[in-house]
Amino acid sequence: MFELPRPPLSRQLSRTIGRLGLRPPILPPAVSRFLPNVIEPLGKVPVLRRWLSQLVVNYYGYATSPRPRALTLGSDYTTWRTLTDRTYTGRHLPPATLEQQGKWPDQADVVALFRRDREIKSTDTSVMFMFFAQWFTDSFLRTSRVDHRRNTSNHEIDLCQIYGLTEDRTSMLRSETGGRLKTQQIDGEEFPVFLFEPRQPGASLVVKPEFRGLHDEEFLINTILGDASEEHKDKVFAVGLEHGNATIGQTMMNVVFFREHNRIAGVLEQEYPEWDHARLFDTTRNVMIVLTLKLVVEQYIKHIAPFDFPIETVPFLADGERWNRSNWCAVEFNLLYRWHSLAPDAIGSGADRLEPGEFRNNNPLVLRRGIEALMAQCSRERAGKIGLGNTPRFLVDRSQPGYPSIEERTVALMREARLRSYNEYREAFGLRRLSSFEQLTSDLQLRRRLEKLYENIDHLEWYVGIFAEDYPDYLMMGELLTTMVAHDAFTQALTNPLLARNVFNEATFSRAGLEIIEETNSLGQIVARNSTSPDEVVVEFSC
Amino acid sequence: MFELPRPPLSRQLSRTIGRLGLRPPILPPAVSRFLPNVIEPLGKVPVLRRWLSQLVVNYYGYATSPRPRALTLGSDYTTWRTLTDRTYTGRHLPPATLEQQGKWPDQADVVALFRRDREIKSTDTSVMFMFFAQWFTDSFLRTSRVDHRRNTSNHEIDLCQIYGLTEDRTSMLRSETGGRLKTQQIDGEEFPVFLFEPRQPGASLVVKPEFRGLHDEEFLINTILGDASEEHKDKVFAVGLEHGNATIGQTMMNVVFFREHNRIAGVLEQEYPEWDHARLFDTTRNVMIVLTLKLVVEQYIKHIAPFDFPIETVPFLADGERWNRSNWCAVEFNLLYRWHSLAPDAIGSGADRLEPGEFRNNNPLVLRRGIEALMAQCSRERAGKIGLGNTPRFLVDRSQPGYPSIEERTVALMREARLRSYNEYREAFGLRRLSSFEQLTSDLQLRRRLEKLYENIDHLEWYVGIFAEDYPDYLMMGELLTTMVAHDAFTQALTNPLLARNVFNEATFSRAGLEIIEETNSLGQIVARNSTSPDEVVVEFSC
Numbered sequence A, B: 001m002f003e004l005p006r007p008p009l010s011r012q013l014s015r016t017i018g019r020l021g022l023r024p025p026i027l028p029p030a031v032s033r034f035l036p037n038v039i040e041p042l043g044k045v046p047v048l049r050r051w052l053s054q055l056v057v058n059y060y061g062y063a064t065s066p067r068p069r070a071l072t073l074g075s076d077y078t079t080w081r082t083l084t085d086r087t088y089t090g091r092h093l094p095p096a097t098l099e100q101q102g103k104w105p106d107q108a109d110v111v112a113l114f115r116r117d118r119e120i121k122s123t124d125t126s127v128m129f130m131f132f133a134q135w136f137t138d139s140f141l142r143t144s145r146v147d148h149r150r151n152t153s154n155h156e157i158d159l160c161q162i163y164g165l166t167e168d169r170t171s172m173l174r175s176e177t178g179g180r181l182k183t184q185q186i187d188g189e190e191f192p193v194f195l196f197e198p199r200q201p202g203a204s205l206v207v208k209p210e211f212r213g214l215h216d217e218e219f220l221i222n223t224i225l226g227d228a229s230e231e232h233k234d235k236v237f238a239v240g241l242e243h244g245n246a247t248i249g250q251t252m253m254n255v256v257f258f259r260e261h262n263r264i265a266g267v268l269e270q271e272y273p274e275w276d277h278a279r280l281f282d283t284t285r286n287v288m289i290v291l292t293l294k295l296v297v298e299q300y301i302k303h304i305a306p307f308d309f310p311i312e313t314v315p316f317l318a319d320g321e322r323w324n325r326s327n328w329c330a331v332e333f334n335l336l337y338r339w340h341s342l343a344p345d346a347i348g349s350g351a352d353r354l355e356p357g358e359f360r361n362n363n364p365l366v367l368r369r370g371i372e373a374l375m376a377q378c379s380r381e382r383a384g385k386i387g388l389g390n391t392p393r394f395l396v397d398r399s400q401p402g403y404p405s406i407e408e409r410t411v412a413l414m415r416e417a418r419l420r421s422y423n424e425y426r427e428a429f430g431l432r433r434l435s436s437f438e439q440l441t442s443d444l445q446l447r448r449r450l451e452k453l454y455e456n457i458d459h460l461e462w463y464v465g466i467f468a469e470d471y472p473d474y475l476m477m478g479e480l481l482t483t484m485v486a487h488d489a490f491t492q493a494l495t496n497p498l499l500a501r502n503v504f505n506e507a508t509f510s511r512a513g514l515e516i517i518e519e520t521n522s523l524g525q526i527v528a529r530n531s532t533s534p535d536e537v538v539v540e541f542s543c
Helices: A009-020 A029-043 A046-061 A080-084 A098-102 A107-112 A127-137 A167-173 A217-224 A230-234 A248-271 A277-304 A331-336 A363-369 A371-380 A406-417 A422-428 A444-454 A462-468 A479-493 A506-519 A523-529 B009-020 B029-043 B046-061 B080-084 B098-102 B107-112 B127-137 B167-173 B217-224 B230-234 B248-271 B277-304 B331-336 B363-369 B371-380 B406-416 B422-428 B444-454 B462-468 B479-493 B506-519 B523-529
Strands: A121-126 A183-186 A189-192 A382-384 B121-126 B183-186 B189-192 B382-384
Touching (some): A009 A046, A046 A479, A080 B277, A121 A127, A121 A371, A127 A248, A127 A277, A248 A277, A248 A363, A248 A523, A277 A523, A331 A406, A331 A479, A363 A371, A371 A523, A422 A462, A422 A479, B029 B046, B046 B479, B121 B371, B127 B248, B230 B363, B248 B363, B248 B371, B248 B506, B331 B406, B422 B462, B422 B479, B444 B462
16 A cells, blocks of 8 residues: 655656756757657557656656746735735746836737738648637636736636536536536537527527526627627527637537537436436536546647657656646746637638638538538648748738737737746746847748847747747747647646546546546547547548 | 756655554653653754654655545535535545444534543643644634535635735735734734724624624624623724634734734835835735744644654745645544643633633733733643543533534534544554554543444544544644644645745745744744733743
8 A cells, every 4th residue: 555655767767857958859850750650659559658658748847847936917026815816827937127128129010920921831730720729728728808917717627618617607507417418409419509599680689597697798799799690699509618609619619528528428327327417417527527638638739749749648647746736827828829820711622611701600600511521621621830920810910990909919918917038938948048040940031020129039029939939840839839838738737636646536437437538539539429420520630 | 957856865765654654653651751852952953853854744744645635525426626616625535334324323422522520631731832723723724604514714824814814804904004904002012903893881883894894793793702791892803813802812813923914014114115015015924924834833733743843844845745735624634623622621820810711702801911921821821631531511511502512513513524434544544443442542431431332443433533542641642633633734834835946935025034934933932022021921832
């Protein structure tokens, strides 16, 4: 009944590498072409896969000093409030000095750096990946509209997309029996119920009484649904978050996870007929959250890593680690995740081609085309390449005067947070400082533009720098962005209480639930087992 | 800028000892008389003191498996709610089986085990210790009156006794300037302001408008102040918690900490004249919380430990430890801390003698006698010995029919929580199971009584067992109680965010604040530096 006090070799090694600040070099093309042939077979050996997974996770887990951090956006000096009130967004580094702030260029010039001229496609990332990323991160990177310094999420990967942010909201979404979520059939397929009362054409939208208080209705109806078609408004599903129907990606992902919840509740009901509604619901939810964590690590992060490195959700991996501290999303995590340049100019071609206006607020399209067909189309279309100069115009330019664009709001939030410089973040995350713009990018035109705006590489703003970094084809983003997103993602996902040693067990998930967890490692599986045409399912993050 | 990955030797050693479950043997009298002569000189060597402190903390820190735990009083199976909703009280072990519950004796018989016939005095524990323990634990072991499964505290040592439980309440207690708490002078000494409006004799009590919402007024006036004198009611101070004036101990401790807050705010105001009110207040609060933590470890826990072992609040001690997880008070922690048998039949003798009725609701006494004189009297009087058969009658028997006594309510809470057996807790905390009542206690009469109630040692209830254990003179309580209180106390106190590596620094406390922290290691110091007669101050936990 006791454990060896010595951490396994891979932990020791990765901690040491991490703390020594050794970073992998950028590989010469000949090696990088060859390496996948080595890594993929290695990943098939379970012991090696676990070992390598631990190595990678700890390598990034120890990239910077662990939580708790002294400051949040709530205060520039340490207060008991900043140490305990998680409604305020965290921050990795203290605010920039006044001198630094004095050197910042005009906000409009920074926004302009992101504007796309001609779409640059990513090497192998699908639009399906983009929609997953958006759906996934919108659940914990929730900047408050009332006070930008606050995050309205629970800071956890908790599937609030389908369960809502509080128990009160969860109970609005639950059905009365069998541990299920409220459900309806449309053309022989299962969907969440509609949020609004049926209405006469032209009549105003009224939330069903059972869903009063689920969302901020004024914001939902006037802002999110502001320019949506009347047909979409009638087809808005009752799901956990107010943005849950805002893109076809959000809708598809929510429907798939909603179906999987009800499917698993059915499996458990059969296995454990003595369980009541509450136990079926809660146990299904435990299983569903861990399925999400598995997909995030084993499919989503795997795609971000070079050469589809076969990373695994090793149970209890975070157990003995110093980075295992309560989650607290940092403003840097919130900002670095704004991968707007993933958005393509269009999805598909010919009759099925979808313009950006058609991605948004379009449940009728999802219902007409079906989830399988749309996901297949999104899996075949490459997303944009992450980087400057590649954000679609509709996210950079204002659609109406006086109403800031998405990218303008992002740059404004960075400025409100008064972030330290790009080079200071490199240092804080164990990377050497750059001494020239030449080291940052080989794009001569961009270099000139940045030099004109910032003069000195030390003045370069972090949010610009992470998207300006050159990176080789086998990566999805630059060195600092990779390090920071991996650090924040691993230390958030793997500290989930469901993965802890005293919790990840049969009592928490049931035997049947554990089996589902074990056999699931891709989104495609989940889509297929809830599909009326499972053989046609194509869901890929690579393409 | 990197650390060696290997934990210091003392950590390795204590983890290993802890995990191997090696417990210190009970020493023969000859050795136990001799040992203090060895330990005290060792404790004077800083390196050894740190090393021994780490050893002891980790020894108890690893006594049982770490948080997060799967269950709370909110549910008997794992749900997302039980893993994240800290309004529910935690639990170390799952509930007892129905079979176990069927073997429990009548509640009244269990309560009767605690009733004092004749007071048994402790070896060397003062009544001052008792009042400190009550004041200190009432801030985080706050059973909800509305729902006994919940804890209304923040689970942290946060000095809510003087700051209140929420920011709203803190701002009611703050003055307008200089980082101070609202203050008044009475006979040349500083006190918190009164809670109620001045009134005509016999008029009803009215909370001052500025303190509306600070406490549940109905509960405070009708229950806590139910049988208090009119003189006391007029002298109730506005402090953080509703019970803050309920005993002379609560009042004295709150006044002392209140004065120290205002004193430190003054020191910082002089040092940092450019700081505004908010910064002075928040920085003072950071310092005050750490002072409390230091007293708890270096004076209070030191007294509980055998031979006044010189334990130290080693900075960052919890940093790399697996037991460093978010605080979540367990119901066992709440119950094991009910050291009612510490309460003496009376304090002092002759004209100054105080009867139990005089300990309670008696601010006029504190004002008349003065804090120094009362604390000296409480420091000279020995508390009762912790154990069965030694709880004063007024805590065991009902003062009015239909209104359960303190001990009755405690036993009722244990039963509501359906705790596992004494032997199961021994096992969970790394101690060997007992195989007979003989191993539990040498008290023949008690043994017979327990045998009659429980028949088999395996049926013995935990709350009875921890107070039935024999222990030698150089300890304050039995083996299981010591292990459990040390585990819960260390893993709660030392995980305080103010002690974390990125937080415990000059930026958080200021240079002047750090100096105050460094030079403070006893309650007596704090009393003396806020006293008009510092030379007369006697504040001791040992006597």
